Amino acid sequence: MKKEEKIKWNTYHTKNIKSKYLYRYVSIEKLISFLNTGSLYFARMDSFEDNLEGIIPYDIVELFANYDDLPSLEERNPEISKEIWKDIENHRAGKLTKLQESLLNRQKERFVSCWFLSDAESIAMWDLYATDGFLIRFDRQYLQNLVKLRKDLQEKIPQDSNDLLVAGRVRYQNFNEVHLDEEGKLIRYSGFRKHVAFKHEAEYRFILHKKKNDSNGIFYSLGDINELKFDLFANPRMKSFTLSTYNDIIKKYNSKFQLKESELKPWLHFKETTF
Template identity: 30%
Template structure:
């Protein structure tokens, strides 16, 4: 078996990110626990392959046990919306960057939570048993020589580390939230604009968002799953992709990244606005002069997209 070099180029990371679920050589669909191999072929081309195809690697960068993504990726053309105040829209155009908020700054106190506190004892009991079993049954070639008392102590320590890690992850996880829908949402206008008449929405697609961020493999984009925390938990790797059922109306697709060094409450990530913004809409309560103002701002920042009046402003007949 080749020694791993840990040489991970952007092209290799992007290949494995975009083809996460299957081997790029034989299309084998990975199952949980399979070994996936990242490396380079005879002509130094990046490869992401299964065990059967690992012989095609001239260099193995890294191999690991496959684990499914904790989120679902929308179809490429799925429509995504971002509702915002006019000032945030101007900031988007002037900075040419998407703002990612640090997750401990969200109003929702359950952001990144694994469950409800009153149910924590069941969670602790489950993972304490899991850790003790893992310590008693080490990988082949190793033997557990610890006493039951030492196993209990180590398992408690691992449980505590996992709990502390959950808290610290909130300070290094950054998110940009989008609403998935084929149509405008009156509810989203109200939720995400502090002054309804002074609000703008941009429409893009999953493909547009991903490609506008330069197909960065360190940024994950996927659907949030809404669960009943009275009956369920979010797994250790799922917490930032799960929210309570009471938020289901948001139909959120989020872009998520981790930054260990950033101490700010948010960070700007450069993007290609020509790719990102497919359409611009103004609030259904916006006066006519506001539409002209947004068009003027677009022109100032060389955006050729014409502003659309809200479709909610259409007149009915009876």
């Protein structure tokens, strides 16, 4: 009899992807953690900067319907009593509070590893997430297959038959127009919906749906770090001496891996380069 899988697997929005790489922009602390553990860190969704992570179309409609300010006292219809206006205010506040609670509960059941999907580094992403930091680069298909193969071997993650791991691209929407976006309403997994304001992140995610877990994050083992295939790059603005110093630090943790110069560095330093 075939052994039942404890963590189910699926992909979302992965067809016709032309970009080859997944990039993760990290600090030195996160880089060392990765080299030490050979694990991806899945952060709980409620810890993200975006308050609307995991939102569904119904919630978006409710948000816009109840969030706008009511007319000022001078603009209100005088034929409607103060008591009725107060009831309207309380009703709207109750709707928004319920929305906050349901969204937070949904976020607490989703753990995410975020990556930048591209064929090249991004200056914007360097500046946002790794000003003095580093870059981990994987081949997308290689990493996705690796995550899938390792899903039933996570000894440190309590597993449940309802657990679901999904990999795929984020869809970016203008929430002001989501009620008109028929295709956008059909996004199967809410964790792959984000506001168009975040489109510059070109995000590719691994999302673990897990109801029975109280931790703030999960370390997902990829196996023996010495057997993994990836590249490490330093910030393109990092001086060569600093890069050499960090390389010495990295070698103390793992002598196999070499920190490389950013592929953007020649262009950022072209004017002051002597030929």
